[in-house]
Amino acid sequence: xxxxxxxxxxxxxxxxxxxxxxxxxxxxxxxxxxxxxxxxxxxxxxxxxxxxxxxxxxxxxxxxxxxxxxxxxxxxxxxxxxxxxxxxxxxxxxxxxxxxxxxxxxxxxxxxxxxxxxxxxxxxxxxxxxxxxxxxxxxxxxxxxxxxxxxxxxxxxxxxxxxxxxxxxxxxxxxxxxxxxxxxxxxxxxxxxxxxxxxxxxxxxxxxxxxxxxxxxxxxxxxxxxxxxxxxxxxxxxxxxxxxxxxxxxxxxxxxxxxxxxxxxxxxxxxxxxxxxxxxxxxxxxxxxxxxxxxxxxxxxxxxxxxxxxxxxxxxxxxxxxxxxxxxxxxxxxxxxxxxxxxxxxxxxxxxxxxxxxxxxxxxx
Numbered sequence: 001x002x003x004x005x006x007x008x009x010x011x012x013x014x015x016x017x018x019x020x021x022x023x024x025x026x027x028x029x030x031x032x033x034x035x036x037x038x039x040x041x042x043x044x045x046x047x048x049x050x051x052x053x054x055x056x057x058x059x060x061x062x063x064x065x066x067x068x069x070x071x072x073x074x075x076x077x078x079x080x081x082x083x084x085x086x087x088x089x090x091x092x093x094x095x096x097x098x099x100x101x102x103x104x105x106x107x108x109x110x111x112x113x114x115x116x117x118x119x120x121x122x123x124x125x126x127x128x129x130x131x132x133x134x135x136x137x138x139x140x141x142x143x144x145x146x147x148x149x150x151x152x153x154x155x156x157x158x159x160x161x162x163x164x165x166x167x168x169x170x171x172x173x174x175x176x177x178x179x180x181x182x183x184x185x186x187x188x189x190x191x192x193x194x195x196x197x198x199x200x201x202x203x204x205x206x207x208x209x210x211x212x213x214x215x216x217x218x219x220x221x222x223x224x225x226x227x228x229x230x231x232x233x234x235x236x237x238x239x240x241x242x243x244x245x246x247x248x249x250x251x252x253x254x255x256x257x258x259x260x261x262x263x264x265x266x267x268x269x270x271x272x273x274x275x276x277x278x279x280x281x282x283x284x285x286x287x288x289x290x291x292x293x294x295x296x297x298x299x300x301x302x303x304x305x306x307x308x309x310x311x312x313x314x315x316x317x318x319x320x321x322x323x324x325x326x327x328x329x330x331x332x333x334x335x336x337x338x339x340x341x342x343x344x345x346x347x348x349x350x351x352x353x354x355x356x357x358x359x360x361x362x363x364x365x
Contacts, residue, residue: 159197180281
């Protein structure tokens, strides 16, 4: 872009536009600081909530600024394409939000506990109902066991049609002490209390829309769609550039959405620690999960036999376990472990070492 084009862009931006840019830059700097500090330095929920607020503002603010700036500066009549893409993305995401519980239940073979048949099922149902009431949930989640998943895990999901759900896998129930399972359940209840499914839908809507807008625009440039001054030299090239920029911006925002999701995980961790008045059970559960997933090959072999996965965690004797549980030593090892910021950018959940260090902030000594 030559100096004349840069001058045109500068003249176009109003005072309000410059103020918006400055605010977004400030938010961006603060957000980077929050990413660098991670869970280890969140001293209070206020700091965590501020980081989530800054992330959401950065996503929405930049998105609106980019849409307004690109369409106005380069004079593209893309209103029709913008509306078509927005309606398509909105329909797809709302449909997914409303009916995803039905697909999840079918995909992962979730069987809900209506009338408990075993002690474990009775305990599981009672704990979820207790945690939900204690957390102030208006609707008690349905609790189910995901028989279609052969890995230790738990997840929460909801929709206005099907209501809130929590599912745990058989492996998690078999291989984790009850106090740790309860901490995991409190974490999942925290997701429901904070309406994380809805929050993630709202935050990810504009980035997804921008990405598909760029893809659609790239496809339609071959037909010369939407360019007002068709006789202007390089018109199609300008459209192609805009399409590439939108796709890149959508991808960049995808990483911001991942960061927002990681912050929500910290928020759910905090909910578990405060609900149980002790972060230690969740720290132990996270460390145990890290060990379970550490060696995938050995884990799969263990899953294919009747041998309990606890043997992989060096807890092979109940008397020894009563005196000393090696998981506590592993927790301290995880606290000292450094994490890669580059790797974290591609993760939807914070690294377990950061989550364990974060939970230390909720200990009462």
